[in-house]
Amino acid sequence: MKLLRLAFFALVIRPVLLILLGVNLRGREKLPISGPAVLAANHNSHLDTLTLIALFPLRDLPRIRPVAAMDYFLKNRFLAWFATNIIGILPIDRQSGAKEGANPLEACEEALVRGDILILFPEGSRGEPERLSGFKKGIAHLARGCPDVPVIPIFMYGLGRALPKGSFILVPFNCDIVVGDELYGEEDISAFMTRYEAEMKHLASDLHLPVWE
Template identity: 50%
Template sequence: MNKLLRILFVLLVAKPIIVFWLGLTVRHRERLPTRGPAIIAGNHNSHLDTVALLSLFPLEEVPNVRPVAAADYFMKPGFMQWFSLNVVGIIPVARRGVAEGIDPLEECYRALERGEILLIFPEGSRGEPEQMAELKSGISYLAKRFPTVPVIPVFMRGLGKSMGKGTFIPIPFFVDVFVGRPFSWTGEKNSFMDRLRDAFAHLQKKVPAQPLE
């Protein structure tokens, strides 16, 4: 991971795209952690989700913020792999790791131990633009192992409309981001996932809907 490249990426690519090309309204930015360890849980509709979340952090904090991403998609050898690892700074997760007898979240544990901030999309994949899919429970293993680490739900609206699955040029639309209240491990997997689901449902209502036909 290259710290300078990561900072330059956020400064020269992420912030200009999100702030000028798209336009961003953030509610409750103060709820974002200024230091790790922490877990940010975002809804997922677009590759821009990671870009938008990265752009919310001050530049000096950026090397400490690690997007968690699917290894089967981003780790195909070649430019994509190099870019994902060195410029975006992803932590690759093997979605089928369990079947091969390894804990896919091992790297995430190490990152939280180092005091880093994880960006995680519990829906797993981007899915239909501007619609939320069922949450996957991987995040609960992280919260269980680190019961004091805060989980901050973040709801983003408009990014799927701007650059949904299958498109690669962001179309300018204003984007709304609502940062929810931090919470942590509830002591049990189902209640934790319910808590997260409720948080997203609540935030979704707070962010004005954008029409999409």
């Protein structure tokens, strides 16, 4: 299964990214060389996860785990198999926060202890493509729980034009990815969120964002 995942990224995702899409990456040197780390990006498209994974060398593949909602990705058997084995998601239960005493981020913290690189989308869902919706605070809680783990803000633009929510037709577009400076968790949840949001706005302001209405 590991081989299948490797083959999928080497033979499908990378060529597609190289030919049909095109990534303009800024700040490559700020990407973590080894785990543990959390990549916190905005979310426009299913392609976001695949593109972020493909930024890393193939040998790092087993270490890179996109955090994804259990209720969406495990809802049917094929999707569950694909998401778990090929994409390598780390499923979390979005509803469990409501339950008494359950920590929905437990699996994430365990993965970070193992030295994995997590991909997290603080917006929660893809929402309106290419428009930032509010960030959820889970990322701040995770950072507070693992204060030594760097959180790397990443701003992405363009993949929502190529494959927005609700569409199955891929239209070639270049995309921009800007990697920001790492942040570390702190006691004050809202202070962390303010820093994260400010960094994301700063990264976005560096880019030319064509109008897409």
